[in-house]
Amino acid sequence: MPEQLTLYLHKLSPYSQKIELALVEANALYKAYQVDLGNKPEWFASMVNTVGKVPAVTYGGPDVDPEDPSPLSAKIAESNVILEFVADLYPDSGLLPKDPIQRANVRFFINATAKHVEEVFYAFLGLRGQAPYEKVLEGIEFIQGLLEEGRDFAVGDHYTIADACITPHLARLKIVIETDLGNYAVGMGYKLGEELKRPKFAKFMKYLERMLERPSLKQNHDEEFVITYFKTRFTERVQ
Amino acid sequence: MPEQLTLYLHKLSPYSQKIELALVEANAPYKAYQVDVWNKPEWFASIVNTIGKIPAVTYGGPDVDPEDPSPLSAKIAESNVILEFVADLYPDSGLLPKDPIQRANVRFFVNATVKHVEEVFYAFFLGEAPYENVLKGIEFIQGLLEEGRDFAVGDHYTIADACITPHLARLKIVTETDLGKYPVGMGYRLGEELKGPKFVKFMKYLERMLERPSLKEKHDEESLITLFKTKLGDERAQ
Numbered sequence: 001m002p003e004q005l006t007l008y009l010h011k012l013s014p015y016s017q018k019i020e021l022a023l024v025e026a027n028a029l030y031k032a033y034q035v036d037l038g039n040k041p042e043w044f045a046s047m048v049n050t051v052g053k054v055p056a057v058t059y060g061g062p063d064v065d066p067e068d069p070s071p072l073s074a075k076i077a078e079s080n081v082i083l084e085f086v087a088d089l090y091p092d093s094g095l096l097p098k099d100p101i102q103r104a105n106v107r108f109f110i111n112a113t114a115k116h117v118e119e120v121f122y123a124f125l126g127l128r129g130q131a132p133y134e135k136v137l138e139g140i141e142f143i144q145g146l147l148e149e150g151r152d153f154a155v156g157d158h159y160t161i162a163d164a165c166i167t168p169h170l171a172r173l174k175i176v177i178e179t180d181l182g183n184y185a186v187g188m189g190y191k192l193g194e195e196l197k198r199p200k201f202a203k204f205m206k207y208l209e210r211m212l213e214r215p216s217l218k219q220n221h222d223e224e225f226v227i228t229y230f231k232t233r234f235t236e237r238v239q
Numbered sequence: 240m241p242e243q244l245t246l247y248l249h250k251l252s253p254y255s256q257k258i259e260l261a262l263v264e265a266n267a268p269y270k271a272y273q274v275d276v277w278n279k280p281e282w283f284a285s286i287v288n289t290i291g292k293i294p295a296v297t298y299g300g301p302d303v304d305p306e307d308p309s310p311l312s313a314k315i316a317e318s319n320v321i322l323e324f325v326a327d328l329y330p331d332s333g334l335l336p337k338d339p340i341q342r343a344n345v346r347f348f349v350n351a352t353v354k355h356v357e358e359v360f361y362a363f364f365l366g367e368a369p370y371e372n373v374l375k376g377i378e379f380i381q382g383l384l385e386e387g388r389d390f391a392v393g394d395h396y397t398i399a400d401a402c403i404t405p406h407l408a409r410l411k412i413v414t415e416t417d418l419g420k421y422p423v424g425m426g427y428r429l430g431e432e433l434k435g436p437k438f439v440k441f442m443k444y445l446e447r448m449l450e451r452p453s454l455k456e457k458h459d460e461e462s463l464i465t466l467f468k469t470k471l472g473d474e475r476a477q
Contacts, residue, residue, distance in 0.1 A: 059340065060340075074340040074343075076340070076343045076347070077347065078346075078347055078350050080346075080350070081343055081346040081347050081350055082343070084342070084343070084346055085339055085340075085342070085343040085346075088339035088342055088343075089339055100324055100327035100328055101298065101299075101313040101315070101324075103323070103324070103327055104313075104315045104320055104321070104323065104324040104327075107317075107319075107320040107323055107324075108315070108316065108317055108320050111317050111319070111320055
């Protein structure tokens with residue numbers, strides 16, 4: 001009987017979504033609890049994650065209500081640390097390959113996602129400094145260089161934590177290029193989308209489409225909800 | 240017979256040093272090749288690491304001269320990716336514990352080192368951030384350490400210790416020599432703060448890490464001090 005695993009998350013957080021994708025792809029049993037980030041319960045910082053951020057996981061200990069976390073469970077934070085933890089709990093799920101070289105390729109892809117997608121795309125959106133859409137394209141080009149023609153996944157022939165890591169950002173990229181929502185100058189979202197339609201980015205866009213078609217993503221991603229959030233969140237367009 | 244492993248490094252790079260510490264602690268055989276980072280050979284970017292950065296590893300393939308890397312070897316870059324790779328090659332070395340929760344603790348410590356030490360300390364060193372940020376970062380790391388425990392996580396040297404130790408060695412140089420681009424005296428100031436009772440646990444950990452034979456073998460403090468003196472120039476932030 002596997003130990004209890006509770007994932008504290010937020011529906012709008014791509015970092016939380018990474019974990020849900022990995023858990024679903026591994027057919028793992030878990031409890032999900034949505035934390036109201038605008039009105040954080042006191043027990044969350046004191047009992048689950050002192051930094052107060054999602055995603056956070058409790059593992060083991062007695063099977064309790066998520067609102068009453070036990071001091072006996074292990075507490076794990078940081079999305080990429082949690083991804084590796086899930087892969088360790090399910091070593092035969094394929095979330096991480098068995099071969100050391102392939103494992104290194106998965107980790108390199110995750111590192112590249114952090115540097116060339118996460119840091120850049122959210123700066124473009126205006127959430128974290130600022131960046132022009134050209135920087136997003138540069139980052140995508142780097143990621144595309146890691147993908148192989150004819151291969152369905154980021155690394156090898158199975159869904160790994162590399163795919164789980166990048167997919168939530170791909171889902172938000174799709175929203176940006178289709179709706180032009182964000183704090184960047186009006187039209188730059190559409191411009192980004194136009195550029196990504198060029199033959200130069202065909203390999204990346206095919207990968208994006210495959211990732212967004214997976215049942216794990218469809219089950220987990222409420223596009224309307226994210227769009228509504230973007231509309232309320234991004235009201236200060238750069239000129 | 241393990242496959243060949245060649246580490247392309249620079250002896251004065253903390254990111255390269257992380258890997259050497261892990262390899263030495265795991266008793267792993269390897270070849271080390273020093274890349275002249277200010278005058279990189281053409282074959283380095285075309286065959287070993289297209290981004291041209293060190294550390295980079297070649298693994299497997301024929302046993303060749305490091306200056307003649309084979310297209311048949313696997314190429315691995317990014318210091319923390321390489322640390323995990325070495326831990327995977329030597330699963331019984333203790334570099335990563337076997338228990339998933341302890342492994343998560345090691346990875347959290349590595350992640351914390353990146354966020355609260357690497358990003359902060361070198362910004363301070365280059366005169367771009369105040370020393371108070373360094374102290375905040377150290378406080379976060381200290382919060383992860385346990386009284387009476389010799390290592391970052393558990394009871395064995397792990398990639399968490401290998402990851403942070405090169406930066407601890409450079410922190411020591413800064414507090415003892417005041418070398419850097421930050422305003423004059425801020426290095427000594429940082430050192431004074433770290434001598435206070437608030438940072439005792441961290442400083443004990445720092446001293447234990449700097450006493451390890453692996454660090455003493457791989458760390459050339461004199462050359463590093465000379466490098467700081469020659470490469471930084473005389474201009475200090477105000």
